[in-house]
Amino acid sequence: MEMIPLEALPLIGIVTVLFNSEAVLPGFFESLAKQEGIRYKLYVIDNSPKDGGTLLSRELAARYGIDAIVHFNNANGGVAKGNNQGIALARADHCDYILLANNDTEFGSQTIRLLQDALVKDGESVATPKIMYYDKPNVIWYAGGHLNLWLARTLHHGQNERDSTYYATRCHVEYAPTCFLMLESGIFDLVGRMDEHFFVYYDDTDFMWRLKQKHVQTVFVPNARVYHKVSSSTGGSLSTFSIYYGNRNRILFVKKHIHGMRRFTALSYIFLGRIYYLTTCDRVTKTAIMRGIIHGLRSET
Structure with a gap:
């Protein structure tokens, strides 16, 4: 099989927003360093009150040879605004695809390439992986999802179930969290960027609903797996x-x-x-x- 030169691959802009994230950054950067078959640039937006995450991100990027822009906001403008800052930087650098990625995630060496293949080879516009609990790696956090407008709820398929072949089928889904979501860069021209009114939570629900209104489909790629340290930066769902x-x-x-x-x-x-x-x-x-x-x-x- 002929190898494609790295410079011939599409450029992926990976956007991650920090808030007191020092504890999870080593695992996130190690996962990025392992990626195979992709070309990417990392955009780190730090919303923390102190610059510890900024300094650590620069140190880890240098250690692993990751091309990274690290921006310290010195204020918490919210994850939606942080994502928008990273998206703007990535698009200014002419990234072909954008991956919104929580830094409280870890993933295998082929994960991002599998999402890239869904977009590049299969002609999809948006791709989402299967997401497992980090501390329970055989238990599903997200395996597809949908919106219930009658109750204003987003439902994760398979949540808290052990993984099985039932959730091994690629399909289009109505809802996906933006904790690990890959998109064509031009999608933002069609639907706009993240709505900063939401600050954090429901910004992804709003964005996915706007995708649906523009008839943009999202594909669930079950063999791409991410392990999520759920709610690590917000203190948990009961904070x-x-x-x-x-x-x-x-x-x-x-x-x-x-x-x-x-x-x-x-x-x-x-x-x-x-x-x-x-x-x-x-x-x-x-x-x-x-x-x-x-x-x-x-x-x-």
Whole structure:
């Protein structure tokens, strides 16, 4: 089989956003260094309050010989804004494809090439891998997904199930998280970039819905595997940060995209669910829920 010269391969811009990410960066950079059959440039956007992640990223890029631009924002503008900064840099460098990648992920040497093949060889526009829990590598976190507009929920197929051949079929999916998502660079001309109103959470749901509205399909590539240290930068799904933005942004998504009876049903489902949690949770969690709901209702989309 004839080897393609590296300079003849398409250029992938890999965008990753940091927030106090020092603990996970070594594994992420080691995974990048192992990649085979691709040509890429890394764009690191650091939203952390201190520049430790910036300095470590530069050190690791030099150690592994990775071509990287590392930008320290000195402020947390949110993951959506950080992704947009990286996308702009990658497109300015004429990257053919863009991979949005959480740095709390690790992956094998062929993972990115398999996603690239789906776009280059198979003519797809957007590709997503199978995502497993890092600490439970045989248990699925994401194996495809869809949106339920009646409930304003994103559902991960196979979540918390052991991996099996049932989730081994390539197919088109309605929803994919942007923690590891590869796209043609020109897609952003069609649907726009990430909506920075969302800051973090539901920014990917909003983006995937806009792809669907423009009839852009996303292919699930099950033999490309990623291992995700879920919610490592936000304190976990039960942190007040996650609770606040989860509630706020779910309502923002409803206000932006859902109309008529489906909007009424989605908001009713959200509010009824919160009433239950408010009767059982502690005072700090109650405050986070209420602030999220109020700010979601008041915010412009």
